[in-house]
Amino acid sequence: GTTIPIAPEDAQPERQQPSKLDECRRCELWQFATQAVGGEGPKKAKIMFVGEQPGDQEDLAGQPFVGPAGKLLDQVCEQAGVDRDTIYVTNAVKHFKWEPRGKRRIHKTPAQKEIEACHYWLDKELAHVQPTVIVALGATALKSVMRTANVTLKNSIGHPVFHEGHWIVTTYHPSYVLRVPGEEAKRAAFQTMVDSLKLAQDLLD
Numbered sequence: 001g002t003t004i005p006i007a008p009e010d011a012q013p014e015r016q017q018p019s020k021l022d023e024c025r026r027c028e029l030w031q032f033a034t035q036a037v038g039g040e041g042p043k044k045a046k047i048m049f050v051g052e053q054p055g056d057q058e059d060l061a062g063q064p065f066v067g068p069a070g071k072l073l074d075q076v077c078e079q080a081g082v083d084r085d086t087i088y089v090t091n092a093v094k095h096f097k098w099e100p101r102g103k104r105r106i107h108k109t110p111a112q113k114e115i116e117a118c119h120y121w122l123d124k125e126l127a128h129v130q131p132t133v134i135v136a137l138g139a140t141a142l143k144s145v146m147r148t149a150n151v152t153l154k155n156s157i158g159h160p161v162f163h164e165g166h167w168i169v170t171t172y173h174p175s176y177v178l179r180v181p182g183e184e185a186k187r188a189a190f191q192t193m194v195d196s197l198k199l200a201q202d203l204l205d
């Protein structure tokens with residue numbers, strides 16, 4: 001079958017087996033991406049961040065949240081007093097979906113069918129890491145982890161739910177904080193992310 005081989009504990013690599021993930025043809029997105037980007041972080045992480053999909057820089061680097069959104073996440077972790085290296089970081093969708101705009105590749109929101117196709121990989125990560133808390137970063141991640149499109153950020157932020165064996169804490173996507181107009185809105189959105197991560201941390205105790 002196409003399962004990730006389960007190696008002995010200390011031989012366990014920290015990333016998804018790239019050869020298998022990179023060969024994924026469960027949806028069409030692979031055709032336009034440089035490579036698939038799996039999750040990264042400690043196997044026994046208690047908190048898992050789930051983003052939307054790799055961005056331009058992540059697509060090129062083959063690692064999640066290494067671009068501007070990743071830098072913002074670093075600041076959120078620092079402000080919340082949580083070491084980012086203790087968190088497993090991944091995305092709902094593993095290939096970068098984009099459209100050209102001039103010389104730039106502009107992110108396109110993944111379709112529900114692409115989110116569903118990629119559950120195959122997210123489920124492997126969840127089974128492998130078994131986090132106590134999943135922090136859903138933005139609406140795509142929320143829909144993915146809740147397995148329904150019938151959920152909203154507005155109703156979910158500040159209200160953790162226990163779902164399929166994990167606490168789900170919802171917050172904004174870091175890219176939202178980066179692009180929201182106005183200093184006050186930006187500050188408030190950043191603070192919401194910090195508060196959400198503190199909430200996730202509190203659920204561990």
Ligand code: URA
Nearest residue numbers: 051052053055064065
């Ligand atoms: N945005 C995401 O959702 N994930 C990344 O890995 C980078 C940017």
